[in-house]
Amino acid sequence: MSNKSVLDIIQNRRATPPRLFAKKEISKEIIERLLESANWAPNHKKTEPWRFKIYTGKAKADLAEKAYSLLKLKFAEGLQIAPEKMDKFKSTMERVPVAIAIVMQRDAGKRLPEWEEIAAVSMAVQNMWLRATEMDLGAFWGTPAFIDLFNEILEIQEGQKCLGFFYVGHIMVDYPSPGRGEIAEKVEWK
Numbered sequence: 001m002s003n004k005s006v007l008d009i010i011q012n013r014r015a016t017p018p019r020l021f022a023k024k025e026i027s028k029e030i031i032e033r034l035l036e037s038a039n040w041a042p043n044h045k046k047t048e049p050w051r052f053k054i055y056t057g058k059a060k061a062d063l064a065e066k067a068y069s070l071l072k073l074k075f076a077e078g079l080q081i082a083p084e085k086m087d088k089f090k091s092t093m094e095r096v097p098v099a100i101a102i103v104m105q106r107d108a109g110k111r112l113p114e115w116e117e118i119a120a121v122s123m124a125v126q127n128m129w130l131r132a133t134e135m136d137l138g139a140f141w142g143t144p145a146f147i148d149l150f151n152e153i154l155e156i157q158e159g160q161k162c163l164g165f166f167y168v169g170h171i172m173v174d175y176p177s178p179g180r181g182e183i184a185e186k187v188e189w190k
């Protein structure tokens, strides 16, 4: 058991840019531990709307290649995408040991508003992120503006929405905290 308090872990959790990840694999067992934490997120009407697609090794290399080819094609067709963003996406995919596509599965009966399902998935991501921090791993939630272009490549089904990629890696260099403004400025005591 970690002797870090929950507050320590919350405050030490960083969005570590993947360029600061070490070139070292993350075991399947560690990924499973993160996913198990995700699965305990709160959710309304027990919809458990989080879905994850795990890309490592060849699957990740294929994804990077297919996604990059598609971006280049769309760019050639006139879509406004900054070439450096396309390159950054590809190099990130190639660098990280694991890329987890974060997917929201809409309740079939639409018994709750979409935002509640996005909120539940976000809490699942935070659970993984805190657990990664507890294990001294770096993590990053990337939300490229062109993510919807990848729906087919990622095999996103009807009623699902990809909310970006969660990247995990061993930290090579610590990234500084941007800090936070005072909580008192965001609170009204009535």
Ligand SMILES: Cc1cc2nc3c(=O)[nH]c(=O)nc-3n(C[C@H](O)[C@H](O)[C@H](O)COP(=O)(O)O)c2cc1C
Pocket (backbone or CB within 6 Å): 013, 014, 015, 016, 141, 142, 143, 144, 164, 177, 178, 179
């Ligand atoms: C929903 C969501 C999406 C994010 N997408 C990106 C992103 O696309 N690119 C990025 O640089 N950071 C992204 N971030 C990470 C934030 O930039 C980061 O959390 C913020 O800078 C605060 O740093 P910290 O998390 O280390 O305290 C995202 C965070 C969240 C919650």
